Amino acid sequence: MADPFLTKDPSLEDIDDIDWTSEDEREIEDIPAVQAAAAKIEASSSSVDPCSKLIQHFVGMGFSRELVEKAIEQNGEDSESILETLLTLSVLETSPSEQPYSSCPQEEPCVNGYDSSSGYDENILDDFSDGGSWSDDDVENMVSLSPKERTLLSLTKMGYLAEEASMAMERCGPKATIEELTDFMCAAQMARSEATYWEEEDIKPKIKNLSGENGKQKRKMCAYDMYRKKKQKGIFNEDVETIRLPKPMVGFGVPTEICPEFQGRTLPEQAIGPPYFYYENVALAPKGVWDTISRFLYDVEPEFVDSKYFCAAARKRGYIHNLPVENRFPLLPIPPRTIHEALPLTKKWWPSWDTRTKLNCLQTAIGSARLSDRIRKAVEAYDGEPPLRVQKYVLDECRKWNLVWVGRNKVAPLEPDEVEMLLGFPKNHTRGGGISRTDRYKSLGNSFQVDTVAYHLSVLKDLFPNGMNVLSLFSGIGGAEVALHRLGIRLKTVVSVEKSEVNRNIVRSWWEQTNQTGTLIDFDDVQQLNGDRIEQLIDSVGGFDLVIGGSPCNNLAGSNRVSRDGLEGKESALFYDYIRILDLVKCIMSRYQ
DNA sequence: CCGATGATGAATTGGACC
DNA sequence: GGTCCAATTCATCATCGG
Numbered sequence: 319m320a321d322p323f324l325t326k327d328p329s330l331e332d333i334d335d336i337d338w339t340s341e342d343e344r345e346i347e348d349i350p351a352v353q354a355a356a357a358k359i360e361a362s363s364s365s366v367d368p369c370s371k372l373i374q375h376f377v378g379m380g381f382s383r384e385l386v387e388k389a390i391e392q393n394g395e396d397s398e399s400i401l402e403t404l405l406t407l408s409v410l411e412t413s414p415s416e417q418p419y420s421s422c423p424q425e426e427p428c429v430n431g432y433d434s435s436s437g438y439d440e441n442i443l444d445d446f447s448d449g450g451s452w453s454d455d456d457v458e459n460m461v462s463l464s465p466k467e468r469t470l471l472s473l474t475k476m477g478y479l480a481e482e483a484s485m486a487m488e489r490c491g492p493k494a495t496i497e498e499l500t501d502f503m504c505a506a507q508m509a510r511s512e513a514t515y516w517e518e519e520d521i522k523p524k525i526k527n528l529s530g531e532n533g534k535q536k537r538k539m540c541a542y543d544m545y546r547k548k549k550q551k552g553i554f555n556e557d558v559e560t561i562r563l564p565k566p567m568v569g570f571g572v573p574t575e576i577c578p579e580f581q582g583r584t585l586p587e588q589a590i591g592p593p594y595f596y597y598e599n600v601a602l603a604p605k606g607v608w609d610t611i612s613r614f615l616y617d618v619e620p621e622f623v624d625s626k627y628f629c630a631a632a633r634k635r636g637y638i639h640n641l642p643v644e645n646r647f648p649l650l651p652i653p654p655r656t657i658h659e660a661l662p663l664t665k666k667w668w669p670s671w672d673t674r675t676k677l678n679c680l681q682t683a684i685g686s687a688r689l690s691d692r693i694r695k696a697v698e699a700y701d702g703e704p705p706l707r708v709q710k711y712v713l714d715e716c717r718k719w720n721l722v723w724v725g726r727n728k729v730a731p732l733e734p735d736e737v738e739m740l741l742g743f744p745k746n747h748t749r750g751g752g753i754s755r756t757d758r759y760k761s762l763g764n765s766f767q768v769d770t771v772a773y774h775l776s777v778l779k780d781l782f783p784n785g786m787n788v789l790s791l792f793s794g795i796g797g798a799e800v801a802l803h804r805l806g807i808r809l810k811t812v813v814s815v816e817k818s819e820v821n822r823n824i825v826r827s828w829w830e831q832t833n834q835t836g837t838l839i840d841f842d843d844v845q846q847l848n849g850d851r852i853e854q855l856i857d858s859v860g861g862f863d864l865v866i867g868g869s870p871c872n873n874l875a876g877s878n879r880v881s882r883d884g885l886e887g888k889e890s891a892l893f894y895d896y897i898r899i900l901d902l903v904k905c906i907m908s909r910y911q
Numbered sequence: 912c913c914g915a916t917g918a919t920g921a922a923t924t925g926g927a928c929c
Numbered sequence: 930g931g932t933c934c935a936a937t938t939c940a941t942c943a944t945c946g947g
Binding site: 635680682683717760763766868871876882 | 936937939942
Binding site for chain 2: 563565602603604605683686687688689754755756757876878879880882
């Protein structure tokens, strides 16, 4: 057990001590704080006029107040056209010495002249370390600000958006240096930049001087150009860009349904491996979330699949991956796909007026005993069929809580082992090892549906006949590992990151029970996977073949009444660690070619 | 402290209809 | 277009008993 990776790096101690909770609360207030600070510096005004909010909005994005006012004057209050004008004006007017980055729409600052093959963290920083990017006037004003505000202001002055800078500070912790913060945002930008070359000759001379002096021929298109191109093509006009869910939700095809008219897909050049990657999250996320996820994952189109085509329970999920999609095959045996087949004992008690054949999504909590009892009493009050009103009440509750009929007039929630079976895990996968029943439901509810994921991963079997090295992020109870194992793919090395100790124990004991010939290395925290650590891992195992994971959906899921905050939510923001790590792996792997 | 329990809606989408 | 209705949803939190 002398595994070098299990020893804790002392330099990480500080990170563990951070109080994330209090930081999270503060973050919300920081954005207006920066906006106000920026406004204070750019000009003094009485913020009473109706445009002030609009002005602050754009000032917060890094545009000067003068420019914003000019743009509003020209366009009225239509923020879309204001933005366009601002982008045009800022490109035309910005002098390179003052603002090396130009501000871009949405949260996309541009990095010109950045080449992903030229290493990860050296070249950007040099442009700023001299501190000469802003005037003395501003520095004077900054004295009155808190250290955090000062950092944020510095970053926005560099051309980063307040939102992005704030997120970086959240992710990197309050002790992070400017260098670390720009590093983090650099990773994000790499994910977003596209491998498109200059095509529009007319812009070229105007933006050329923004690109720095290291004269790369191949140059990433900055977001401004993407914006212009899309606008020209007319794709960008409305919110046409928002991703829609397919109907039926079968992605690029499922084994059980006839899925006509699919002619393969072409991946964006940036997305092509190595490594292969596979990302998962809930399909029904708040508006715009999947657009953002897709944009960060090289603009790969999500594959939305409902697991009701694989098992007896629905599970609507989006998957973004760069795997081949031809010649997939399902796990055998094909699992039962109706409630009666999956839970034969319920058939005897199932009333004819309950027309369900599939269960709804298996979640993290189950229905209460009191509810089951209320339903029993409601149904018991009648001989034969209850009136329609009662039927509707009972059915609504049964659907909401996934209750099944287990006796005369008796409904009950699913047992943990039934959930395991429905999700494609071996029976008792989550049982024992000190985990409570409640936590079993929770861990299972947060997991993959194994058959669905395995179907997508099945193409790897022929590609890696000798086995694979897998980096599994947010592993949970090991859905990815179980899927690969059941496909008969040898797991050479699995590096697994999972915060929950009981989950890690579940995967560990599954690993030991399934006669694995490879090595399982697990980590507690994604923060431990920094560039050095990943490089070290890649060195020792010989590179990762697959980076797989589904980041937390807490703040995206519809069941969350309390904190459905979107991708920037406390847990769901860990998505940015997924892309950070994927980018690092991609970067390091490209050097090994 | 741990584990179980029950109360707590909104966001989003799609379809029917006007 | 708009408006209503129906269906669905990898959850969080305070509380209580052991």
